Amino acid sequence: MKYGTQLNALGKPDLPEALDYARELGCDGLEVSLGVAALRTGQAQLPDLLAQAETLREAFDRAGLEFISLSTGIMPKHAQTPEVVTAACQCAEALGVRALRIFSSPHVRLGGPGSTLDEWHAEFDGATDARDIMRRDAENLAIFMELSQPYAVRWVFELHHGYTANSASGMLRLIERFPADRMGILMDPGNMVFEGNEGWRNSIQLMGEYLDYIHCKNCQWLREDGTWVKAQASLSEGIADYPEIMTALKDLDFQGFLSIEDLRRGPTPEEKVGQGLAYLRALEASEERVMPV
Numbered sequence: 001m002k003y004g005t006q007l008n009a010l011g012k013p014d015l016p017e018a019l020d021y022a023r024e025l026g027c028d029g030l031e032v033s034l035g036v037a038a039l040r041t042g043q044a045q046l047p048d049l050l051a052q053a054e055t056l057r058e059a060f061d062r063a064g065l066e067f068i069s070l071s072t073g074i075m076p077k078h079a080q081t082p083e084v085v086t087a088a089c090q091c092a093e094a095l096g097v098r099a100l101r102i103f104s105s106p107h108v109r110l111g112g113p114g115s116t117l118d119e120w121h122a123e124f125d126g127a128t129d130a131r132d133i134m135r136r137d138a139e140n141l142a143i144f145m146e147l148s149q150p151y152a153v154r155w156v157f158e159l160h161h162g163y164t165a166n167s168a169s170g171m172l173r174l175i176e177r178f179p180a181d182r183m184g185i186l187m188d189p190g191n192m193v194f195e196g197n198e199g200w201r202n203s204i205q206l207m208g209e210y211l212d213y214i215h216c217k218n219c220q221w222l223r224e225d226g227t228w229v230k231a232q233a234s235l236s237e238g239i240a241d242y243p244e245i246m247t248a249l250k251d252l253d254f255q256g257f258l259s260i261e262d263l264r265r266g267p268t269p270e271e272k273v274g275q276g277l278a279y280l281r282a283l284e285a286s287e288e289r290v291m292p293v
Contacts, residue, residue: 001249001284004029004068005260005273015055019063025269026277029066031101031259032056036088037073040081040120049087053094067097068213068257069156069186076105077120079140082147089151099156099212101186104165104174105133133164137174145178156212158186159196167196168203172210184212188261189240193219194230200241201292204248213257214249216280218242232264235279243290246283 004027012018022030034052038044060067072088079085092100109115109126117125144155157171165171168185175183185207189200197203204211218238222231235242258280262272 001254002028002066002257003259003277003280004031004066004257005277006031008033009260009262009269009273011269015059016063019059019065021269022065023063025274026281027065027273029068029257029259030060031068031071032095032097033071033073034091035073036084036091037075037078039084039087040078046087046090049091050094053091057095067095068259069099069101070095070097071101075103076137076140076144079143079147082143085144085147089148089153092153093151098152098154099184099186100153101156101158103158103160104163104171105137106162107133107164108162130164134174137164138177141175141178141183145182148182154182154184154212156184156186158191158215159188160191161195167192167198168206169198170196172206175210180209183210185210186213186215187211188215188217189242189245190215190217190219190232190238190261190263193221193239197240199292200244201248204245204252204254208252211252211254211256213259214245215261216242216258216276217261217263232262234264235262235276241290242280243283243286243288244292246280246286247288247290250284 007018007030010018010021012021034049035044036049039046070092074084074088088100106124107130110117110121110124157165157175159166159171165174171185187207216235218233218235218240220231220233220238221228260273260276262276264272
């Protein structure tokens with residue numbers, strides 16, 4: 001297995017310094033973002049994005065780091081703007097990255113209760129039937145497949161609470177009609193604490209060849225003033241069972257990335273990324289097998 005985190009989690013605005021720091025913390029690769037979705041509104045230009053991609057690629061090559069994935073901000077609805085989908089593929093090609101991180105459409109109001117929705121996002125008001133959302137996403141993904149055919153990319157969907165396909169079986173219902181080398185799943189056990197947990201080992205077995213990489217964070221429910229609230233936790237202390245997850249990954253012979261996405265406030269990158277990666281590597285090296293109970 002390989003290990004990493006997100007570039008913006010390092011807290012270093014200087015790119016060469018950030019990449020050196022990533023190596024110090026034990027990273028083999030990093031997730032990166034480019035604002036491709038802003039092409040739709042004219043707030044970004046493709047030549048500028050490609051120049052940013054070239055700069056990133058040269059810096060990563062010098063540092064000896066891999067790209068885990070590229071996040072572009074686009075969603076299935078961007079099938080209506082084919083030039084944006086194609087631009088995402090071109091940016092991925094410029095980076096030399098295969099995985100394009102994406103989400104299914106939300107089943108809750110985008111931006112949360114009371115958010116202002118512009119015309120483009122108005123349909124994501126939390127009132128649309130989830131089955132209709134899934135049907136439209138599937139139709140849009142068929143267009144994604146056509147547009148991305150000339151490129152060596154894989155659309156990798158994150159399992160995230162608040163989004164229609166938030167579980168292993170739910171995501172498979174959406175993407176299993178497409179080949180696994182073109183569509184994949186980003187498992188996020190922390191998100192699955194809140195929605196979408198079908199059992200850690202069971203979820204990994206269900207995803208099988210569609211599993212691309214893992215977001216490693218942990219979460220928990222806390223009782224405050226009579227209400228259950230979402231809270232972040234360390235990898236070893238939250239509800240997601242990482243020893244069981246690691247056992248299942250080893251049984252699958254998983255060779256992809258485990259990427260730290262620790263959203264706790266307060267701990268330093270050394271504590272979140274450095275200690276997190278050390279914890280995961282220790283689990284990988286352990287001969288202990290942790291099975292569901």
